[in-house]
Amino acid sequence: MKNMQWKLTADLFRKQATWAVSLLAAIAALYIVMIVVAAHGITPANFLTFFYEPAKLFMLVIAIFLSYSFLDTYIKLGVTRRQFLTANAVTAVLLAAGLTAAAGVLTGIQYAAMNTSMINTSTFMSLDIGMAAALPVCFLNLIMHHFVGWLIGAGFHRYGWLPGIGFAAGGIALTAVSDMLWGFESIEALSILLSLQSGAVTGVLSITAAVLLIPLVFFFIWQITRKAAVRS
Amino acid sequence: MTFDVLFKNVSLTYKKTKALQNVSFHLEQGKVYGLIGRNGAGKTSLLSLLASFRQPTSGTIQIDGVTPFDNPRIMPHVSYIFDVDYKYESDKPEHLIERTSRYRPHFDKAYARHLAERFQLPLDKPVQQLSKGMQSALQVILGLAARSPVTIFDEAYTGMDAPSREIFYEEVLEDQARSPRTMILSTHLVSEMDYLFDDIVMIHEGRLVLHETNGEPMKWGAWITGGTDLVEAFTQDLTQLNVQRLGGTASVMVQGELSEEKQRQAQEQGLDIAPVSLQDLFIHKTKEENDGEKHAMEADR
Numbered sequence: 001m002k003n004m005q006w007k008l009t010a011d012l013f014r015k016q017a018t019w020a021v022s023l024l025a026a027i028a029a030l031y032i033v034m035i036v037v038a039a040h041g042i043t044p045a046n047f048l049t050f051f052y053e054p055a056k057l058f059m060l061v062i063a064i065f066l067s068y069s070f071l072d073t074y075i076k077l078g079v080t081r082r083q084f085l086t087a088n089a090v091t092a093v094l095l096a097a098g099l100t101a102a103a104g105v106l107t108g109i110q111y112a113a114m115n116t117s118m119i120n121t122s123t124f125m126s127l128d129i130g131m132a133a134a135l136p137v138c139f140l141n142l143i144m145h146h147f148v149g150w151l152i153g154a155g156f157h158r159y160g161w162l163p164g165i166g167f168a169a170g171g172i173a174l175t176a177v178s179d180m181l182w183g184f185e186s187i188e189a190l191s192i193l194l195s196l197q198s199g200a201v202t203g204v205l206s207i208t209a210a211v212l213l214i215p216l217v218f219f220f221i222w223q224i225t226r227k228a229a230v231r232s
Numbered sequence: 233m234t235f236d237v238l239f240k241n242v243s244l245t246y247k248k249t250k251a252l253q254n255v256s257f258h259l260e261q262g263k264v265y266g267l268i269g270r271n272g273a274g275k276t277s278l279l280s281l282l283a284s285f286r287q288p289t290s291g292t293i294q295i296d297g298v299t300p301f302d303n304p305r306i307m308p309h310v311s312y313i314f315d316v317d318y319k320y321e322s323d324k325p326e327h328l329i330e331r332t333s334r335y336r337p338h339f340d341k342a343y344a345r346h347l348a349e350r351f352q353l354p355l356d357k358p359v360q361q362l363s364k365g366m367q368s369a370l371q372v373i374l375g376l377a378a379r380s381p382v383t384i385f386d387e388a389y390t391g392m393d394a395p396s397r398e399i400f401y402e403e404v405l406e407d408q409a410r411s412p413r414t415m416i417l418s419t420h421l422v423s424e425m426d427y428l429f430d431d432i433v434m435i436h437e438g439r440l441v442l443h444e445t446n447g448e449p450m451k452w453g454a455w456i457t458g459g460t461d462l463v464e465a466f467t468q469d470l471t472q473l474n475v476q477r478l479g480g481t482a483s484v485m486v487q488g489e490l491s492e493e494k495q496r497q498a499q500e501q502g503l504d505i506a507p508v509s510l511q512d513l514f515i516h517k518t519k520e521e522n523d524g525e526k527h528a529m530e531a532d533r
Contacts, residue, residue, distance in 0.1 A: 004308060007334055075285065077335040078308035078380075226302070229286035 008079055009087040012070070016062055016095050023058050024102055027051050048107040052138055055099050056145045060175075063092070063149025067221075068157050072230045081225050088150065089218065096142035104135050137182060140211060144178050147217040154224040157231075174217065181210035233296050235261045235309065235381040235414055237282065242291030244277050244438075251277035253438045254291070259431075261381070262412040264404070266429030266446065268422055268514055274438040275418045276314070279386050282416075283312030295382060308337055313375035314386040318367045321359040325370050328359065329377070336378040343407075344377035350399050364391040372400050379411050386418040397424070404428055426510040436518045452513050454490055457483040458503035466503060470494075473516045485512060 031050050066088065074084050148171045155167025237259035244252040252274050259265055269275045281288050284301045293300060300306040321328075325348065333339040348355055351369035359367060368391035375385055389400050405428065408415060416433075419425050426446065434442035444452070453473060456463055460482040467484045474485040485508060490498070498505050 004304065004335065011334070074335075075307075076312065077332060078310065079335065080284075080302045080304050080307055082302060083304060227287060230280070230283075 059145040060149035064153040067153030092146035100139040238294040240292040263430040267418040269435040310382040311380035326355040338379040347373040423511040453508040
């Protein structure tokens with residue numbers, strides 16, 4: 001049984017890691033082209049900042065796809081829902097760690113290779129924070145986006161298309177709340193809606209809330225998935 | 233592990249549709265079971281419960297004495313093979329065989345290759361480009377080579393042509409002799425497959441209507457054939473299921489086993505006695521249930 005769990009985790013990670021490497025290569029290529037061709041040697045932001053938004057979108061989309069189609073595939077192969085959930089959670093963490101580390105290393109190389117005055121750091125995740133703080137934030141936010149994508153996919157899988165759209169809306173709201181709690185992106189519309197100013201909830205409380213959102217989303221995923229029927 | 237299967241008062245409801253109603257039976261390990269029922273009878277619903285694809289609305293399902301749903305001790309040992317739509321499957325059969333072998337503990341890759349040769353299945357062509365018959369053959373190969381202690385084939389072979397189905401039937405018998413397992417073959421191709429079954433489980437409109445050993449057809453009933461007058465007189469005190477007349481000859485299908493006295497009388501009167509086929513039983517058992525329900529509804533009115 002443990003053997004099965006390892007195999008599944010390895011298979012899910014291998015599949016997603018292949019896609020992640022492709023993404024990283026594509027974004028790095030695009031970034032270099034932008035520096036060389038468009039910005040004439042001046043970068044609009046460092047690589048980590050440039051990579052951050054597409055990476056979040058990537059985590060969201062692959063998780064929607066995985067939870068919607070792979071759950072059935074693996075249950076048909078005799079894998080339990082709990083094993084799939086565990087493997088997917090471990091994969092999300094490994095993938096987020098891998099992407100953050102790779103982007104961090106490339107950013108480090110960029111700083112070593114380029115004149116730092118040519119790198120615009122003021123837009124670094126919209127906050128004046130250093131790499132040491134940015135990397136864990138990036139890591140946790142990528143996990144959060146994977147889990148939110150998973151929640152959306154699980155909602156579509158279990159309840160069908162119309163309720164699934166509700167899950168998609170809920171997922172977008174969750175990511176907005178998460179972003180607001182981290183205080184890195186101005187979510188003006190949501191802030192107005194909630195009668196909050198952007199970044200109003202700050203400090204230790206907001207970071208704690210943002211981190212706690214991750215297990216909370218995971219709990220909802222488990223509740224939706226544990227009795228999900230396979231579409232035959 | 234015994235992998236006996238137990239259904240106890242199992243019901244399944246989809247929204248307002250009752251797919252299964254109070255179904256109870258016990259399947260012993262190592263036998264081939266024919267699950268027979270008309271389209272929409274509830275066969276796939278029943279099998280999807282056994283494969284842990286969903287949970288019953290009420291009742292108990294056990295395999296080897298435990299609930300199979302999401303049970304890591306049981307699920308790897310239950311293979312459910314059904315008619316899959318492969319139009320989006322870009323992987324090749326060899327990849328699907330490799331992937332299945334990673335998760336099925338008893339999977340025999342050499343046997344899978346042997347089966348691919350017998351079915352003339354190309355292993356290096358994307359599955360979506362294979363014909364419907366070849367896709368069905370792939371399903372059958374994955375199911376047989378998995379050698380799961382509980383193996384379910386749910387009409388997975390209907391896309392195959394007659395010679396391919398014949399190969400499948402031969403392999404079922406040969407591999408069952410080599411590696412006995414609890415095999416359930418769900419079908420409505422009753423006359424073609426009846427020789428494969430050790431036992432019969434028949435369901436109709438979500439209810440179990442028959443669970444019998446397949447080898448004692450005289451127990452189910454008999455066809456009495458002879459001169460019309462003689463046959464009518466002989467069968468008048470028996471439960472008649474079907475009557476066919478041709479000229480001065482009549483054939484009457486009667487329900488239940490004929491007593492020795494009745495068999496002797498038939499012989500004395502020159503009447504022929506032939507066993508009822510499973511196909512006959514299937515047709516009349518499901519018709520009988522419908523008639524019964526129709527009469528009950530009329531009585532209610």
